[in-house]
Amino acid sequence: MTTISQLPYPVKYTVDSSKKNPLINIPSNKQEYPQSNQRPQFSLINANTGQALKALTLQNTLANNCKTDDLKYLILNMLEARHPQTKQHSIGVAIYAKELAKELKLPDEKVNEIETGALFHDIGKISLPDDFFNQKNLTPGIVFLCKNHPENGANILSKIASLSKPIINIAKYHHEKYDGTGYPNGLKGEEIPLETRIVSIADAFDSMTRKKYPNQKVKTFEEAIKAIKENKSGQWDPALTEPFIDCVTRK
Ligand SMILES: [Fe+2]
Numbered sequence: 001m002t003t004i005s006q007l008p009y010p011v012k013y014t015v016d017s018s019k020k021n022p023l024i025n026i027p028s029n030k031q032e033y034p035q036s037n038q039r040p041q042f043s044l045i046n047a048n049t050g051q052a053l054k055a056l057t058l059q060n061t062l063a064n065n066c067k068t069d070d071l072k073y074l075i076l077n078m079l080e081a082r083h084p085q086t087k088q089h090s091i092g093v094a095i096y097a098k099e100l101a102k103e104l105k106l107p108d109e110k111v112n113e114i115e116t117g118a119l120f121h122d123i124g125k126i127s128l129p130d131d132f133f134n135q136k137n138l139t140p141g142i143v144f145l146c147k148n149h150p151e152n153g154a155n156i157l158s159k160i161a162s163l164s165k166p167i168i169n170i171a172k173y174h175h176e177k178y179d180g181t182g183y184p185n186g187l188k189g190e191e192i193p194l195e196t197r198i199v200s201i202a203d204a205f206d207s208m209t210r211k212k213y214p215n216q217k218v219k220t221f222e223e224a225i226k227a228i229k230e231n232k233s234g235q236w237d238p239a240l241t242e243p244f245i246d247c248v249t250r251k
Pocket residue numbers: 121122149174175
């Protein structure tokens with residue numbers, strides 16, 4: 001099993017169709033997996049939420065008949081088509097969240113559920129316009145749409161019968177903050193499900209250290225660790241910060 005300490009830092013992920021990825025189990029026979037430099041034309045680019053959801057009904061029909069590995073492939077493919085950096089980020093979050101879940105000695109089934117939820121947590125972003133991803137002309141309308149992405153994502157995932165409630169809740173609540181100042185519901189403390197609190201900290205760490213958008217200031221590994229440790233904003237469950245730091249700094 002590959003561990004975080006064996007991965008290049010910040011976590012980089014490229015699809016090697018000749019190998020099976022031990023962490024996310026993307027089927028190895030998907031030769032056609034699109035790379036960032038081969039982005040397919042995708043009908044959801046610049047689609048509004050309604051159009052995106054309509055198109056996704058078709059995807060969901062397919063998704064409901066998918067095995068979990070195929071579903072991961074399908075969703076990552078959609079993220080790749082819309083914004084490759086968001087796909088890379090989702091994989092990074094899944095790796096960190098899985099390591100934290102293992103550090104907490106959660107049962108294997110729960111660890112897998114958290115990994116899957118982390119991979120899918122930002123799926124609601126697929127219907128955001130290009131200006132969001134380019135960080136240009138960020139109008140109040142775009143900011144509003146962006147704030148909607150957790151609920152949008154939960155709506156998308158809730159149409160896939162095989163996905164559990166904790167997985168859907170990871171998408172829905174991953175921008176809630178432990179101190180109650182997050183969105184969409186302003187949940188506080190343990191009102192936020194444990195699975196989501198685990199993904200939140202992994203999401204923040206990967207976001208701080210990965211360049212997803214132009215002009216984004218990226219923190220070093222050490223700066224990001226410091227930010228998690230200080231937890232100044234009260235964003236994360238204080239009981240999780242130490243185990244998280246332990247598992248990303250060990251070795
Ligand atoms: Fe998000």
